[in-house]
Amino acid sequence: MAGLRxxxxxPLNYWPGFVDALATLVLAIVFLLSxxxxxxxxxxxxxxxxxxxxxxxxxxxxxxxxxxxxxxSGRRQLQDQVDGLRTTIQAGDSERGxxxxxxxxxxxxDQRATSAGxxxxxxxxxxxxxxxxxxxxxxxxxxxxxxLAALEEALSASETRDRESQARIADLGSRLNVALAQRVQExxxxxxxxxxxxxxxxxxxxxxxxxxxRFVLQSEVLFQAGRAELRPEANGELDRIAAVILDVAxxxxxxxxxxxxxxxxxxxxxxxxxxxxxxxxxxxARAISVVQYLVGKxxxxxxxxxxxxxxxxxxxxxxxxEAYGRNRxxxxxxxxx
Numbered sequence: 001m002a003g004l005r006x007x008x009x010x011p012l013n014y015w016p017g018f019v020d021a022l023a024t025l026v027l028a029i030v031f032l033l034s035x036x037x038x039x040x041x042x043x044x045x046x047x048x049x050x051x052x053x054x055x056x057x058x059x060x061x062x063x064x065x066x067x068x069x070x071x072x073s074g075r076r077q078l079q080d081q082v083d084g085l086r087t088t089i090q091a092g093d094s095e096r097g098x099x100x101x102x103x104x105x106x107x108x109x110d111q112r113a114t115s116a117g118x119x120x121x122x123x124x125x126x127x128x129x130x131x132x133x134x135x136x137x138x139x140x141x142x143x144x145x146x147x148l149a150a151l152e153e154a155l156s157a158s159e160t161r162d163r164e165s166q167a168r169i170a171d172l173g174s175r176l177n178v179a180l181a182q183r184v185q186e187x188x189x190x191x192x193x194x195x196x197x198x199x200x201x202x203x204x205x206x207x208x209x210x211x212x213x214r215f216v217l218q219s220e221v222l223f224q225a226g227r228a229e230l231r232p233e234a235n236g237e238l239d240r241i242a243a244v245i246l247d248v249a250x251x252x253x254x255x256x257x258x259x260x261x262x263x264x265x266x267x268x269x270x271x272x273x274x275x276x277x278x279x280x281x282x283x284x285a286r287a288i289s290v291v292q293y294l295v296g297k298x299x300x301x302x303x304x305x306x307x308x309x310x311x312x313x314x315x316x317x318x319x320x321x322e323a324y325g326r327n328r329x330x331x332x333x334x335x336x337x
Contacts, residue, residue: 103130287330
């Protein structure tokens, strides 16, 4: 009986072991959070570094483009000077030929006029002047040719610099294309996330579907026939879409120029009314109505665009009611501005 009482007074205590297990779990969670924060820090620094490199490449490309324009302008000026000197040399050669012809005539006259002393002296003086002029022209032509050679050398150097600049621009353009391709890949990832969340929210419906990179709603879901005012029952669908867009937009870096484009489409049957004189005006008005509703739900206007295509971008070319129904639609596309 006394042993039984002692056993009852000392029950088994589990609390210290539970406290140790809980402390170990907390330490593990703290460690995982630290790893996550460290990864976020390195990821943010990597993205910032890529943006800095992209800006530097853009500035270098602009500077090289300006230098190339200056080189081309200088080369055109040198080419103009070369052409002018060539024209001057041709004129000098022509003048030298004319003076040589006069000199030949003067020599012939000197032989025929041996008896006319004063005439010979005059002709000899003219010959001497002609020879002096020819010598001067020869000197000028030689100087012009040296200047032409210098200009041609400068033109060749300019063309070499032009080729080097073009090669550097091509290299920078290639690097810039790589950087832009990386941005496009990032936007594609967010576009896939956007469509994936829409599939989860809207489920499998025949009047709401995803075609390629576009999210398609049949017009009957949102509008009455021939109208551009949203139906009251369309609010729920658009509210869910707006919530998905806002959730995805929080993850997209602010330097990616994304935009949600809302496109309106009609079938091929023409409409003529006081409010809508054409299918184009009806499709545009419907796209604008959707954009205005999304703005009212908190989406920034600068991230939205409204476009009307009328009947000119059909999904089906048939004339059945089913084909007409598929062509009457609103499309949303997450794309670049």
